[in-house]
Amino acid sequence: MPEWQDAVEVIITKRDKGALSDEQIDWVVDAYTRGVVADEQMSALAMAILLNGMDRREISRWTAAMISSGTRMDFTSLSRPTADKHSTGGVGDKITLPLVPLVAACGVAVPQLSGRGLGHTGGTLDKLESIPGWRADLSYDEMMSQLESVGAVICAAGSTLAPADKKLYALRDVTGTVEAIALIASSIMSKKIAEGTGALVLDVKVGSGAFMKNVDDARELAQTMVNLGRDAGVTTVALLTGMATPLGLTAGNALEVRESLDVLAGGGPADVVKLTLALAREMLSAAGREDHDPADRLADGSAMDVWRHMIAAQGGDVDADLPVARETHEVAAPISGGITRLDALAVGMAAWRLGAGRARKEDPVQAGAGVVLHAKPGDSVRAGEPLMTLHSDDGHRLDRAEESLEGAFDIAAEGSGTHFEDELILARLT
Numbered sequence: 131m132p133e134w135q136d137a138v139e140v141i142i143t144k145r146d147k148g149a150l151s152d153e154q155i156d157w158v159v160d161a162y163t164r165g166v167v168a169d170e171q172m173s174a175l176a177m178a179i180l181l182n183g184m185d186r187r188e189i190s191r192w193t194a195a196m197i198s199s200g201t202r203m204d205f206t207s208l209s210r211p212t213a214d215k216h217s218t219g220g221v222g223d224k225i226t227l228p229l230v231p232l233v234a235a236c237g238v239a240v241p242q243l244s245g246r247g248l249g250h251t252g253g254t255l256d257k258l259e260s261i262p263g264w265r266a267d268l269s270y271d272e273m274m275s276q277l278e279s280v281g282a283v284i285c286a287a288g289s290t291l292a293p294a295d296k297k298l299y300a301l302r303d304v305t306g307t308v309e310a311i312a313l314i315a316s317s318i319m320s321k322k323i324a325e326g327t328g329a330l331v332l333d334v335k336v337g338s339g340a341f342m343k344n345v346d347d348a349r350e351l352a353q354t355m356v357n358l359g360r361d362a363g364v365t366t367v368a369l370l371t372g373m374a375t376p377l378g379l380t381a382g383n384a385l386e387v388r389e390s391l392d393v394l395a396g397g398g399p400a401d402v403v404k405l406t407l408a409l410a411r412e413m414l415s416a417a418g419r420e421d422h423d424p425a426d427r428l429a430d431g432s433a434m435d436v437w438r439h440m441i442a443a444q445g446g447d448v449d450a451d452l453p454v455a456r457e458t459h460e461v462a463a464p465i466s467g468g469i470t471r472l473d474a475l476a477v478g479m480a481a482w483r484l485g486a487g488r489a490r491k492e493d494p495v496q497a498g499a500g501v502v503l504h505a506k507p508g509d510s511v512r513a514g515e516p517l518m519t520l521h522s523d524d525g526h527r528l529d530r531a532e533e534s535l536e537g538a539f540d541i542a543a544e545g546s547g548t549h550f551e552d553e554l555i556l557a558r559l560t
């Protein structure tokens with residue numbers, strides 16, 4: 131039988147709400163990666179999966195098939211345990227930057243393979259590339275040797291890591307099939323399991339600035355990913371964390387690096403510090419190293435020391451000034467009162483329009499562009515005082531960014547909202 135007929139049979143099984151067999155899954159993922167299953171066939175199958183779902187066995191097998199499409203890394207020869215973190219992405223989410231050196235300073239190696247940002251959420255590599263000289267592309271040998279000597283690596287995922295996912299994710303992006311929980315979970319977990327970490331902590335974001343807008347969907351995604359990790363022998367824990375409000379006081383590449391440095395120096399906004407410490411404790415516990423308190427490693431400067439070694443090992447000039455945008459514009463509070471809401475999506479869109487993010491994956495980003503917040507929910511402001519400052523190299527972007535902030539915040543004449551750090555961590559799933 132020609133292979134294209136097999137693809138039709140697989141599509142019909144899922145269209146008619148059947149469960150795909152292990153053989154069907156192995157074959158369709160492999161044949162799609164080889165170009166035997168056509169894009170239009172995989173589009174139909176992805177839509178059938180979005181509409182009819184997959185059960186736990188199917189998702190686990192689908193994930194394994196995507197891992198098998200490429201190479202699986204192995205860090206068991208390192209002298210210390212490994213742990214990694216994955217965030218589903220949010221506005222101002224720079225947590226990876228202080229977290230990776232912090233966990234390494236506590237004796238657990240962190241092999242963090244990251245991506246570039248698309249749309250309103252920033253990418254970790256874009257943030258680090260604002261540091262002069264820093265390079266994201268490392269060979270396998272460079273990565274291993276840096277993990278052994280420094281204990282911390284943040285770099286780009288190579289093309290051999292789950293290539294089936296790379297192809298399928300690009301297809302889902304243009305066929306309205308990104309939102310299928312089975313496909314999101316298998317996409318994220320195939321890359322994280324193939325990366326070879328011994329333990330994994332997932333930060334699943336909920337709210338306007340996140341992929342998952344409500345707690346029920348976020349919980350289902352988180353539990354599906356935790357189950358996939360466990361089925362693959364990786365100790366996996368998930369935190370559900372709020373993303374209705376931006377994290378910290380900055381959204382934008384160099385601006386977020388600067389804020390991360392504040393955290394590594396023992397300061398920084400309370401919500402960023404709280405989440406960094408919560409995730410660090412989960413990573414240390416999942417890796418069996420609870421003997422260190424990460425708060426001490428921020429206070430005594432050892433996390434900052436690891437940061438400096440990690441950046442320098444990848445060519446970054448740790449003492450160079452970070453880029454600054456050419457133009458700035460202040461958005462003033464229209465009335466006096468307490469801030470009760472500051473919408474994460476609107477701030478993310480503003481940062482994106484200022485040049486911090488990209489619309490297509492080949493677009494450049496501006497290192498200095500973004501938004502600096504001067505007040506957040508729980509704070510009081512006076513009419514005319516700056517609420518936020520917009521930064522961009524192009525003056526014409528400032529007006530369009532300000533437009534996306536219309537209706538983005540509420541100020542109550544009396545009282546104020548809850549401080550974000552008090553409602554940041556919503557649930558823990560194991």
Ligand code: URA
Pocket residue numbers: 299308313314315317318
């Ligand atoms: N991130 C991924 O890596 N995959 C998805 O499907 C969604 C977000």
